[in-house]
Amino acid sequence: MNETDKKSQKEALKALRVQRKASIERARNAVKEQNKRVKAIVAALKDGAKTVPEIAAATGFSTPETLLYVATLKKYGRVGEGPKDGDYFKYELLESKAGA
Amino acid sequence: MQTHREMNFDALVVGGGIAGLQAALDLADQNFKVAVVEKDASIGGKMIRLSKVFPTLDCASCITTPKMAASAHHENITLFTYCDLKSISRESDTVLAARVVQKPRYVEADKCIGCRQCEYGCPVHVPDPEQGNFSMRKAIYIPFSNAIPQIALMDVENCSLCGKCAKVCPTGAVNYFQQPEELVIRAKTAVLATGFRLTPLDQKPEYGKGKILNVISSLDMERLLAPHGPYQRVLRPSDGKEPDAIAYVQCAGSRDKTLGVSYCSRVCCMYAIKQAMLLSGALPLADITIYYMDIRAFGKGYEQFFQNAKAMGIEFVKAKIAKIEQADNQSVRLRYEDQEGAGAVMEREHDLVVLSLGMVPEWHPEGICPVGCDTDAFIRTPMSRLSPTLTDMEGVFVAGVAAGPKDIVDTIAEAGAAAMEASNYLNKLNKKAAA
């Protein structure tokens, strides 16, 4: 890509950002909120494996929301399933942070 | 619209689920050129989203993916995925014209290699409907792991336009400026294989309108049981508890006039029994109860499957569930009149309740295609006894659940039948043209 192409691409992106202002704003806010939750859950797991109700208690999030995040962190390889504790599984941090 | 393409085929198949793919394969194997138009980003329909299938308990993927791959690689089949069908109309005695809009994926299909680097790089999480919203995907993603084609797409509604995906894409496939493309697909005949969706969960106030924790749909349970599922095991979605008591509410969206679904959806008994069997394999200690009105295990090997389930200890209770409520500890309380005991009003609590929802048509032809529907909203088949796939529009045939609820076995047979009708219709036109 030469300089002029790069420049026009930049301009076009800028225009697109204006056009999609509302949804971009929404997505950015969502990312901020999500990152807060991910951070809190990761922090809660730093001092040992926990079940979903335990993570929820530590973070103050609801249990359904906690499970949604745990499932997602597990999918992208940041959290793994640990041993079972009663009717619940414990979740633990994994070393690799790929994709999360 | 930036571009506009026109193409000619012998046959157009609307819908890339198992019915559409089987019809397309049966036509293409006879050397007819076939276009398959699919609204989703992947072919495979509902079947590829299932865990295992009754009564053989084959994994759904094992049966669906070969047909998906065979269609994708067939020299006589062209797949148009992620496309909206705007209209089908008769252009002449021998030509049907379909106007189709290729929705933008914001990823160039010929460049994407399906490596998922964009997905890993994207910072936005979005609840994933492909996983019953039990886990999240990114704002740019491959639809699911065995999707065909393996091409990423962008969810612009949730995209923050941060540019990360474009940066990490090794082939420069991300294109934020992609525009819809209008296609005109001309064919001599068409097969409608537009399938179903579940009866909506939220219309029945007695069943909590979808607001009660741990009341899920049967397709949600398919995801919990599937190998690529959100938890890779069965957990109740409210808090990750491994459920000890699971209940099925049969006819939750069928045989119910209040929902406008007075018919039997034909598959719910069998899929509930199948899921119950899979659950008792996954959770050997769990109690599984199926609340039903009539068990309709009518297909080949189905009754034996039902009897096996009873022998395995799955409990069948003949009762119509009157009300579903939230109980303590995120459990679910069912209230019902026990028809086989003393007839008293009973209450029982379960960790997880599955609503065996029925089938309603996924697609309504009004304003798109001049083909008639019946009072049940499925496509009308005026000669249902002798030529079950004929519609009231000449040269247009129907297969699978588009013509009323049916299971996979019956759907595949019907797709073959539709392909037979379509090939003989093509033959007739070709003979006329030659004369």
Next chain:
Amino acid sequence: MADNNQKDPEPKVGVYICHCGGNISDHVDVAKVAQEAEKLTGVSVAHTNMFMCSDPGQELIQKDIKDGKINRVVVASCAPSLHELTFRSAIKRAGMNPYLYDHANIREQDSWVHHGDPATEKAVALVAAAVSKARHLEPLEPIRVDARNHATVIGGGVAGLRAALDLSRRGIQVALVEKSPFLGGRVAHLNRVNPTGEKAADLIRPLAEAVCNDAGIQVYTCSRVVRFEGYVGNFKLGLKRQPPETPEDLAKLEKWAESGKKEGDYLPFAGYYPQKVPNTAEETEISTGAIVFATGFKTYEPRKGEFGFQENPEVIPLPAFIEAVAKEKPKGGTLTLNGRPIRRVAFIHCVGSRQIPGLHEPDDQGNLNEYCSRTCCSATLQAAIEIREAFPETRVLEYYRDIRTYGRGQEDQYERAADHHVLFFRYEPEAPPVVERAAGGTYPLTVTVKDTLTFGETVEAGVDLVVLAVGMEPNPIQDLIEMMKLPVGADRFLQEVHPKLRPVELANTGILLAGTCQAPMDMGEACNAAQAAAVKAATLLSKGYVELDPFVAKVNEEKCTGTGACVSACPVEAITLKEAEHQGKKIQRARVNPALCTGCGICVAECPNNAIDVMGWTLKQYEEMVDAIVAA
């Protein structure tokens, strides 16, 4: 690329191990299997994948082929009957000979039956065996045989008629073979069809007429297949046409004679009569490319004493009832049959269907009908509604286990029956209704049932007539099953290869299934199946040739001494002795007709000189596999 394989003698095997989404990987440590596979002689790469049969899985193999990493492929996954073909096609598309492939079944033969370490060990052994075999595989070419543009449909019921007509319209010559003098099968024994209420006559007559007036279809009534030989594309069938002799045929012919109708007409409860019956037996032979089975069903014959059958003249099966009622003019009031008013009629469901071992008595051959016959619920309701509408003074009682009105329009019928005040009683299989001669009173019979709809109350009702909703059984075609070696399921219906992958095909290539010879179906479903079978036949025959797998016996002429041991051992007469010249002397050498050979290998065992081998399954390959298993 295919050329490369031949120029490159060094086998480089790629091993691909499938998780099968947990089906395999829940019990087999697939990563370990891959690790072990990598250590094997000749293995270049070993990969695992969640679903090898998916597109990404197949692409993994294709990429390794295209990159020149491998020239032999082993996939360890499910049974080869499911996906051997899938992987061969994938390999072929990548430019490699599709027969340089072997399949290790680590699902049905391993993870579904073994658990833990033994499962993994067995998977390792099976993969090692497949790799050893693969190293000794040679490229093969499929056998191409000409296919006759002709199909034979056996059975002239609605499925057979439907299939014949579709095949002919597709440009394929058709022979339609029907054992009775009439066309229309069991549908011709209905008055109205369910749930549309159309007259069976209005559907069968035009269909049969279309078939009989079609120049491409040769109809043979009163005919049976008595000889069978050949293979897909080139079957030879011996047909015997003979004067009718079964009581059912003779009774129908008598009815026909009474009606005074001419050939080419339809008589309800007999069928469509296309041609005169023969006076003498005659045999013909037809050459045909594909065979469609549409041999249909017969109704269950209740045992003597089953719900009072044959002990009370007032107990009759549903088909007899339908025929009897069809003769009565709807005149309001009470139904009369044979001059007897029927004030109350009881229908008993699931007679000869849904039988449970230990509860129900098997027939004299030890068979139980464990399946649901699918059509009886709605047929019974249809009969109930017709009576309530035509003879409103006749009350209808139904005794059922589950009402299975599953089809489009059938649930409405159930509701209509209820609206017409049909009384329903539900029974458990352990406590079926009891039919007895009444001790006195106004009704000849009483039906007593423990009704679970009223919380187990015992209900006794006097009735004038009991109708048994008898189920379906496959027509007795044991002669054809043995002659053609057809697979039959535990339910005695013909068994398809796979209900979803190949639902209308039998394992016998070129023989297809249409309708109720496969399983109970209603008329529309049977027509769907018939058309699906027809489209498969059309696909087989439309190219003019058929390709067969090359796994057939091959003679090594250097070693063969012409003993003829293989000739007499061959069960399908695929081997002959041919005269050849060797160093000026006339000698005998075995020769295999590859189209007839089924690759069974009996000749291999019989040959005293080890001069015959099955391609793709040679003795050498077997030895290598056995060695690998022993070593593992």
